[in-house]
Amino acid sequence: MKQKIYILILLFGIVVFPQVNYAQVDFNKKPDDDLGNVEDKFQELFYEALKQKGIENYDRSVDALLKCIELDNSVPVLYFELGKNYIKLKNFGAAEEALKKAISKEPDNEWFLDALYGFYMEQSEFDKAIKTVKQLVKFHSDYKENLAALYVKTKEYKEALKILDELDAEFGISVERDFMRNQIYEATGRKKDQIKNLEARVEDNPDKESNYLQLIFRYSENNEQEKAFETAKELLKINPNSQIVHLALYKFYLDDNNAEKAIESMKIVVKSPEIKPEAKLKVLTDFVQFVGDNPQYEADLVEATALVSDSNNSKTLTELGQYYLAKNNKPKALEYFESALKIDAENFSVLRNVLLLYIDLKKFDLAEKKSHEVIQKYPAQPLFYLINGVALNQLNQPQKATDILEMGLDFIIDDNKMEIDFYNQLSISYGLLSNTAKAKTFSDKAKQLETSN
Missing domain, CATH: 1.25.40.10 (Tetratricopeptide repeat domain)
Incomplete structure (x- = not known):
């Protein structure tokens, strides 16, 4: 009977659980007593339960499953299906009991355990979810990462870090685990531990650029500027072609009054295809401010702005327009504002600047036409x-x-x-x-x- 039930589950798109050995039934043999009628009734009810669930009549599906259980309460999948129906009916207490009953009859069934884990997560019962996911860890390492995330939610940071260390050692660093790790360091204020972890990564993998970049950022965040600067220079020695490192270096050079090196780094950032427009804008803004205080380097700014004149970033072009407006170079300012407007036609501030510059530069035909629009x-x-x-x-x-x-x-x-x-x-x-x-x-x-x- 049980084998037939699982064949029905397969036919209706429900996962078969191959881990369990079920009693074999000789389907060619005709029943010689009332057991055959019981088996037929059971299968009919189970079929009805699946059908009713498929058309979202969950209460009727529950009724059919309960009748199946009256006939044979030893089939784990009945409780599993019952639990899923109760969840749909928002009868959460009954759902939990049904899923736990399925697991008690088949403790190593991953699908049953995963369903109970998912149920606890939806109910935000994280302590119960932890107990369940601990049983799932033996099936897949992904569950171990879930366990770490649960420890973060329950503020069991020591346990979470222990698991993250184990996973990093086994599988290498990942962005997702680093995000969790940083959450923990932020919540606990353990910045020194965070830096030690990054220092160890640099030592263990001296050729990996991302480790240096993270360490530079954390040093800077912790006001250890000298260490950050030294780490950036060390990265440049190891990888002279690194472009991203110049996002840090230009600022250090400016603080160190090394204008030539700062400008060199700024130009590398502006030209780099690896660096996002938002980061370039920040560097360009600093460049503009620097030249405002040091006008002898304006030719370098002109060169840098030429590199981004074809930029598709409205913010960058607007910033350049503001710079030339401050320098009273209105034709050049208008040029950049018009370019920015082509990208972001609804930008109120840029529209205002363009129209006012049309008036100032006596472009009255353009001013009338554009202001009318x-x-x-x-x-x-x-x-x-x-x-x-x-x-x-x-x-x-x-x-x-x-x-x-x-x-x-x-x-x-x-x-x-x-x-x-x-x-x-x-x-x-x-x-x-x-x-x-x-x-x-x-x-x-x-x-x-x-x-x-």
């Missing part, structure tokens, strides 16, 4: 109405200017400076229309606001 996107932003009005005045279209400026006035909230600018532009518009009375009215309003401030 932007007003459709940001209809409640008075600045864009003002820019559009200024451009229209300069293009000798005063009637359109008055219309757009008076519309924009309605959106000004507690900004006297902008209100003054609007009144001055309206005064210009009405002056161009030869309406001297209105021109004077708006001019007087502007002066009155200036006086009150």
Whole structure:
């Protein structure tokens, strides 16, 4: 009977458990007593349980399984299926008891144990999950990593580190285990232990770049700058072609007042295809600040910016635009802001800079056209109405200017400076229309606001 049950499970896509030896049944032999009827009834009920579960009638599936158990309570899979149905019905107490019953009848069944482990994890019963996953460790080493993660959750950090050390020794370092390890060090404040672990890795694997990089980062985080600098230089000796190490070296060189070396490292970072745009932006920002204090190195900055002029990173291009704006090189600033806008057309700050630069550089056709487009996107932003009005005045279209400026006035909230600018532009518009009375009215309003401030 039991063998037939497992054949049914296989047919319905449920895993067969090959670890268990079941009694053999001669299916060709006709029953010579009432046992045959019992067996048929059992199989009929089990089939019904699977069918009802398949169409999500979990309560009916439970009823059928309980009737199966009345006929033969020695079949472990009945309790396993019962537990899964109870979970679907959110009868968690009954689900736990059913899964535990299945395991008691077949203690080495990995699938039963894994189901109970998953149940405990879903219920956040981590202590019970630990007991269960300890039984699963003998099946796969992956469960050992799960055990370490559970120890982290229950704050049993010593046990967790012990397991992580064992796994690292057996399988080598992994990103996932390092993440757990760092969680532990952060939670316990054991930074010295963290550094010792990394120092040992460098000593054991002197050719592995990632070990040095992690150690440099942790030294820096722990304010051990000299050790971090020495480790970075040691990495460069071992791997002269390393590009990522320059993310640390440029900063150390700057702090050490070694401008030439710092600039050399910065250029390597900017050119490197291995380094992410976000990291390059940070270096470029530092580069800009450095040149701001040391203008004799501006040619090096120009060279570095040329390397990223084709960058697809809006932040990098915006940062360069801000630098040239601060240097009052407005044409160059506009060039970078326009490039940034091609990548991120919705960036409000960049839009604002571009439009203001169009006005400053007397590109009034572009200012009018672009500000008109932007007003459709940001209809409640008075600045864009003002820019559009200024451009229209300069293009000798005063009637359109008055219309757009008076519309924009309605959106000004507690900004006297902008209100003054609007009144001055309206005064210009009405002056161009030869309406001297209105021109004077708006001019007087502007002066009155200036006086009150």
